[in-house]
Amino acid sequence: MNTFEVTYHLDADAAAAPDLAESVLLEQTVETPASVARRVPFVRTQMMGSIRELLPADESGYRVKLSLSSVTASIEPAQFLNVLFGNVSLHASVRLVDFELPDAVRALFTGPRFGVNGWREATGVADRPLMASALKPVGLSLQATIDLCRTLAEGRVDIIKDDHYLSDHSFCPFEQRVRGCLDAVEEVAARTGHRTVYVPNLSGPPDTVRRQAAFAQEAGAPAVLVAPMLLGLPFFQELVTTELSVPVLAHPSFAGSTRIAPATLFGKLFRLFGADAVIFANYGGRFSYSQAVCGAIADQLRAPWRDLAPALPVPAGGMQVGRAVELVEFFGRDVMLLIGGSLLEAGDDLRDRTRALTERVARAAITLNHL
Amino acid sequence: MNTFEVTYHLDADAAAAPDLAESVLLEQTVETPASVARRVPFVRTQMMGSIRELLPADESGYRVKLSLSSVTASIEPAQFLNVLFGNVSLHASVRLVDFELPDAVRALFTGPRFGVNGWREATGVADRPLMASALKPVGLSLQATIDLCRTLAEGRVDIIKDDHYLSDHSFCPFEQRVRGCLDAVEEVAARTGHRTVYVPNLSGPPDTVRRQAAFAQEAGAPAVLVAPMLLGLPFFQELVTTELSVPVLAHPSFAGSTRIAPATLFGKLFRLFGADAVIFANYGGRFSYSQAVCGAIADQLRAPWRDLAPALPVPAGGMQVGRAVELVEFFGRDVMLLIGGSLLEAGDDLRDRTRALTERVARAAITLNHL
Numbered sequence: 001m002n003t004f005e006v007t008y009h010l011d012a013d014a015a016a017a018p019d020l021a022e023s024v025l026l027e028q029t030v031e032t033p034a035s036v037a038r039r040v041p042f043v044r045t046q047m048m049g050s051i052r053e054l055l056p057a058d059e060s061g062y063r064v065k066l067s068l069s070s071v072t073a074s075i076e077p078a079q080f081l082n083v084l085f086g087n088v089s090l091h092a093s094v095r096l097v098d099f100e101l102p103d104a105v106r107a108l109f110t111g112p113r114f115g116v117n118g119w120r121e122a123t124g125v126a127d128r129p130l131m132a133s134a135l136k137p138v139g140l141s142l143q144a145t146i147d148l149c150r151t152l153a154e155g156r157v158d159i160i161k162d163d164h165y166l167s168d169h170s171f172c173p174f175e176q177r178v179r180g181c182l183d184a185v186e187e188v189a190a191r192t193g194h195r196t197v198y199v200p201n202l203s204g205p206p207d208t209v210r211r212q213a214a215f216a217q218e219a220g221a222p223a224v225l226v227a228p229m230l231l232g233l234p235f236f237q238e239l240v241t242t243e244l245s246v247p248v249l250a251h252p253s254f255a256g257s258t259r260i261a262p263a264t265l266f267g268k269l270f271r272l273f274g275a276d277a278v279i280f281a282n283y284g285g286r287f288s289y290s291q292a293v294c295g296a297i298a299d300q301l302r303a304p305w306r307d308l309a310p311a312l313p314v315p316a317g318g319m320q321v322g323r324a325v326e327l328v329e330f331f332g333r334d335v336m337l338l339i340g341g342s343l344l345e346a347g348d349d350l351r352d353r354t355r356a357l358t359e360r361v362a363r364a365a366i367t368l369n370h371l
Numbered sequence: 372m373n374t375f376e377v378t379y380h381l382d383a384d385a386a387a388a389p390d391l392a393e394s395v396l397l398e399q400t401v402e403t404p405a406s407v408a409r410r411v412p413f414v415r416t417q418m419m420g421s422i423r424e425l426l427p428a429d430e431s432g433y434r435v436k437l438s439l440s441s442v443t444a445s446i447e448p449a450q451f452l453n454v455l456f457g458n459v460s461l462h463a464s465v466r467l468v469d470f471e472l473p474d475a476v477r478a479l480f481t482g483p484r485f486g487v488n489g490w491r492e493a494t495g496v497a498d499r500p501l502m503a504s505a506l507k508p509v510g511l512s513l514q515a516t517i518d519l520c521r522t523l524a525e526g527r528v529d530i531i532k533d534d535h536y537l538s539d540h541s542f543c544p545f546e547q548r549v550r551g552c553l554d555a556v557e558e559v560a561a562r563t564g565h566r567t568v569y570v571p572n573l574s575g576p577p578d579t580v581r582r583q584a585a586f587a588q589e590a591g592a593p594a595v596l597v598a599p600m601l602l603g604l605p606f607f608q609e610l611v612t613t614e615l616s617v618p619v620l621a622h623p624s625f626a627g628s629t630r631i632a633p634a635t636l637f638g639k640l641f642r643l644f645g646a647d648a649v650i651f652a653n654y655g656g657r658f659s660y661s662q663a664v665c666g667a668i669a670d671q672l673r674a675p676w677r678d679l680a681p682a683l684p685v686p687a688g689g690m691q692v693g694r695a696v697e698l699v700e701f702f703g704r705d706v707m708l709l710i711g712g713s714l715l716e717a718g719d720d721l722r723d724r725t726r727a728l729t730e731r732v733a734r735a736a737i738t739l740n741h742l
Contacts, residue, residue: 232603
């Protein structure tokens with residue numbers, strides 16, 4: 001029997017849960033009345049799946065484990081999502097909690113091609129958290145954007161990413177920005193010995209993104225930024241496996257369904273589809289994830305999982321400079337700290353404030369190493 | 372000032388709503404502390420937007436109208452989504468309610484290329500609701516699938532769509548299915564005079580979908596089925612504008628965020644991105660939308676909206692044969708009724724039951740015409 005286990009949370013009481021579980025099972029397998037599906041032997045034995053477990057959830061409601069057909073799920077990446085959370089995503093009372101990865105589905109994906117090690121090689125930072133910042137706000141001129149990039153590099157951040165609103169604007173065109181920022185970090189490296197990885201943002205329909213990817217890689221960009229949910233996960237995976245030869249940093253824009261558990265969406269799906277590092281909304285910032293959820297995302301990204309490379313967690317979203325040490329202590333060494341707006345508040349002191357921050361993180365990491 | 376109005380619902384009380392509104396505004400414009408963004412004149416005047424209105428919502432919480440930058444939103448379709456509901460989609464207390472379509476964004480899209488008229492031309496049905504059914508469950512052999520298609524055509528449905536789980540399975544390969552089903556409906560038309568439009572499902576990463584689209588159109592498919600959220604809206608739009616010369620029926624799989632109002636997601640965004648007909652979970656079926664929400668989706672799809680063609684609403688999801696007349700009365704003439712599993716329960720009587728249904732719908736439409 002070619003099945004794999006998928007877990008859903010049901011907002012239902014003891015009386016309603018069994019029926020809802022049954023209807024989720026039908027929806028994610030044959031989407032046909034059971035009496036119809038059972039008529040065909042192949043459908044009955046290979047496609048209908050089963051309810052493996054239905055138990056009260058810790059919080060409230062019920063948790064159901066279903067065996068679903070990996071015959072359908074392993075055809076291609078979009079069908080995998082379709083089986084995982086296609087139609088039931090429309091059920092207001094159903095959330096995707098977790099899934100098991102069968103061999104046939106595993107074979108569709110490369111997962112992270114570079115993962116944690118790729119970021120360590122690209123930055124030359126072996127054993128401490130990576131410090132990242134962002135070029136923003138959108139609206140800065142080309143020259144102001146390049147100047148900001150240079151200043152942050154002089155401040156010795158490891159990674160500088162485009163803001164996700166940076167696109168191919170007339171006031172800051174994609175190609176000139178990519179070339180200018182790559183030149184700026186190279187010039188700073190030659191002068192100071194500190195290497196900074198500039199990460200341009202790729203955004204648009206497939207043809208546009210492919211052109212941007214080709215240009216960025218040709219120009220020497222050592223990594224790229226992509227928002228998988230904005231672009232579509234199947235295209236994201238195709239881009240990763242057929243176009244990109246550098247690590248990819250995944251942005252969470254448009255991912256906002258609380259109906260997929262964050263650790264599963266960001267920690268498993270983004271990793272499976274090929275992200276080498278994943279930005280997520282950190283606890284205590286502008287968004288509402290709890291510390292436990294953020295820990296679970298980070299754990300899931302780095303945990304051994306079949307033969308997939310680990311990916312780097314990137315807590316972000318309104319992070320304050322003063323929290324860097326706390327975050328290093330919480331997330332440990334294999335993390336990229338992304339601090340943008342709070343650094344930029346330094347104004348003319350940006351370079352020095354950035355440098356002070358990177359040194360503080362390095363010291364915190366040394367303490368970690370001695371624990 | 373290049374701005375457009377976007378409306379969000381905030382789960383917040385009177386004390387918290389103003390701050391939350393302010394933070395949504397920053398998130399969807401400059402994603403930088405306001406003090407930083409204000410330093411640059413172009414950013415301050417062109418990019419920061421403003422709060423236009425903040426009022427208690429009818430239900431609970433608050434409704435905020437923001438002016439957001441169309442400079443960023445009009446760059447390309449992915450950035451439009453990014454500005455509309457990128458990062459704030461991650462805020463558990465924020466929902467996208469509605470948006471206004473500025474000229475610069477309108478210019479990015481074709482909207483429905485065929486719309487309601489395209490379906491009427493393809494089916495030859497001028498003035499009554501269209502009746503659609505589906506080939507399912509997945510797991511039927513190639514021959515059984517083609518036989519089912521023929522029987523439904525003999526039952527005189529107007530449209531037969533692939534189930535969204537039908538992909539390129541070894542037991543029912545895409546190309547053979549498309550050819551076989553097209554031949555079957557053509558043979559029935561020659562014999563009975565009733566024309567049925569067969570709609571194959573396209574699914575996968577962009578390269579796969581493009582190959583399938585080319586094959587299907589070459590083989591003579593008069594329309595195609597695509598799930599825009601599964602494939603990614605920007606790719607969907609590129610597919611529609613660069614590859615498809617036939618109407619597209621949009622499937623709602625993976626669209627399950629209650630955080631975008633259904634009438635806005637299915638009625639406006641799917642239409643704007645180019646769907647000619649949009650399947651949605653109908654009231655009283657397997658899903659939880661109310662009758663009012665379904666009416667709003669249908670109204671939005673067909674309402675005059677700038678110069679965009681109207682698209683055809685397709686209520687679906689566990690629809691019962693017995694409800695066909697009620698639905699015609701509710702949705703009116705410009706609708707495609709999609710009834711799958713409930714028809715299939717007829718077993719050996721499928722052809723006759725289908726024909727009885729299509730005749731009942733036709734009669735209900737005549738009654739409508741006389742009202």
